Amino acid sequence: MTATPAPSPGAAAPGDFLRLDEQICFSLNAASRAFGGVYRVLLKDLGLTYPQYLVMLVLWEHGELPVKKVGEHLRLDSGTLSPLLKRLEAAGLVRRERSARDERSVQVGLTEEGAALRERALDVPRRIAAATGADLEEIRALRARLDLLTEALDRAALSGPALSEAPGCT
Amino acid sequence: MTATPAPSPGAAAPGDFLRLDEQICFSLNAASRAFGGVYRVLLKDLGLTYPQYLVMLVLWEHGELPVKKVGEHLRLDSGTLSPLLKRLEAAGLVRRERSARDERSVQVGLTEEGAALRERALDVPRRIAAATGADLEEIRALRARLDLLTEALDRAALSGPALSEAPGCT
DNA sequence: CGCAATTCAGTTGTGCACAACTCAATTGCT
DNA sequence: AGCAATTGAGTTGTGCACAACTGAATTGCG
Numbered sequence: 001m002t003a004t005p006a007p008s009p010g011a012a013a014p015g016d017f018l019r020l021d022e023q024i025c026f027s028l029n030a031a032s033r034a035f036g037g038v039y040r041v042l043l044k045d046l047g048l049t050y051p052q053y054l055v056m057l058v059l060w061e062h063g064e065l066p067v068k069k070v071g072e073h074l075r076l077d078s079g080t081l082s083p084l085l086k087r088l089e090a091a092g093l094v095r096r097e098r099s100a101r102d103e104r105s106v107q108v109g110l111t112e113e114g115a116a117l118r119e120r121a122l123d124v125p126r127r128i129a130a131a132t133g134a135d136l137e138e139i140r141a142l143r144a145r146l147d148l149l150t151e152a153l154d155r156a157a158l159s160g161p162a163l164s165e166a167p168g169c170t
Numbered sequence: 171m172t173a174t175p176a177p178s179p180g181a182a183a184p185g186d187f188l189r190l191d192e193q194i195c196f197s198l199n200a201a202s203r204a205f206g207g208v209y210r211v212l213l214k215d216l217g218l219t220y221p222q223y224l225v226m227l228v229l230w231e232h233g234e235l236p237v238k239k240v241g242e243h244l245r246l247d248s249g250t251l252s253p254l255l256k257r258l259e260a261a262g263l264v265r266r267e268r269s270a271r272d273e274r275s276v277q278v279g280l281t282e283e284g285a286a287l288r289e290r291a292l293d294v295p296r297r298i299a300a301a302t303g304a305d306l307e308e309i310r311a312l313r314a315r316l317d318l319l320t321e322a323l324d325r326a327a328l329s330g331p332a333l334s335e336a337p338g339c340t
Numbered sequence: 341c342g343c344a345a346t347t348c349a350g351t352t353g354t355g356c357a358c359a360a361c362t363c364a365a366t367t368g369c370t
Numbered sequence: 371a372g373c374a375a376t377t378g379a380g381t382t383g384t385g386c387a388c389a390a391c392t393g394a395a396t397t398g399c400g
Contacts, residue, residue, distance in 0.1 A: 156301035
């Protein structure tokens with residue numbers, strides 16, 4: 001008995017909790033990575049990674065934006081965006097320049113090439129939808145649930161020093 | 171007019187597709203990262219990251235396993251697991267040794283300390299469930315949907331050279 | 341005005357995900 | 371037995387996520 005693999009078959013309840021735990025978080029993670037795989041294939045032609053594609057979506061929709069705003073749309077901070085944007089700039093898809101009005105801020109905009117890339121991305125969503133095998137209504141419902149979940153988790157993380165403390169916060 | 175931010179307000183349909191695209195994949199991604207944030211807080215005490223926690227869950231449940239099997243449970247390959255397991259070994263939580271039966275295979279097992287850590291992880295699931303603010307039934311339903319989605323995406327990725335080609339594959 | 345607090349982008353360091361590869365052990369086929 | 375194909379773990383290189391930090395610009399308050 002070097003490391004007691006099965007602690008005790010009688011202790012069903014706590015064991016079940018640790019299995020149940022895999023429920024959402026793991027399924028979510030797996031689904032997210034499965035999407036990543038499909039996007040990787042589809043976006044290879046465009047020379048984009050999935051996070052880069054998200055940035056391009058934001059820019060196609062909103063035009064020129066400060067880095068801060070891009071981050072708000074995507075829930076990403078400058079630690080992630082700065083190098084990512086630098087790569088997009090190196091690829092010739094985006095342009096970055098310090099705002100004249102506020103020298104702290106950097107405006108991110110599309111180059112001609114970046115704007116043109118939109119045309120080639122137009123049928124990505126349809127192909128993704130096809131890969132999911134789900135109809136639009138189901139997708140909508142799932143998305144609504146996930147957004148609620150994210151909101152709840154963010155709230156818990158903020159008021160959440162209590163999270164790592166006593167569970168008695170009714 | 172350096173890069174035409176808003177292509178044309180009249181072109182509603184294609185624009186909507188590119189926005190709709192954000193639907194699941196982005197929500198999924200955001201939810202996954204939101205979970206990550208909550209887990210990060212909860213697991214800090216245990217000295218584990220979330221992926222490390224997943225590995226420990228597998229080992230707590232199944233005892234000693236070859237690296238391959240751990241990867242199958244978690245959908246991770248050796249490129250991810252090898253360094254992760256090395257860190258868990260350095261932390262004194264797991265043990266790795268070449269199988270005598272098959273010298274290619276490496277058995278991963280718990281140390282005393284790793285097995286003992288289970289006790290301290292027992293209330294992580296409850297705290298996570300509390301942070302989601304969802305009841306168990308809702309969680310179950312969501313998980314089922316996500317697993318179906320993952321399955322569909324994996325299938326698409328496999329038969330999916332067609333994915334990046336003509337959409338006429340009925 | 342003058343200075344402390346805040347804001348914004350960027351850097352550094354750690355860890356994960358994944359593709360592409362190496363290398364040894366094993367299996368299967370003849 | 372002999373050898374090609376496969377399998378399993380590991381390494382390398384790229385890119386993302388995030389914490390912690392730096393440094394410059396701006397804001398706000400007395």
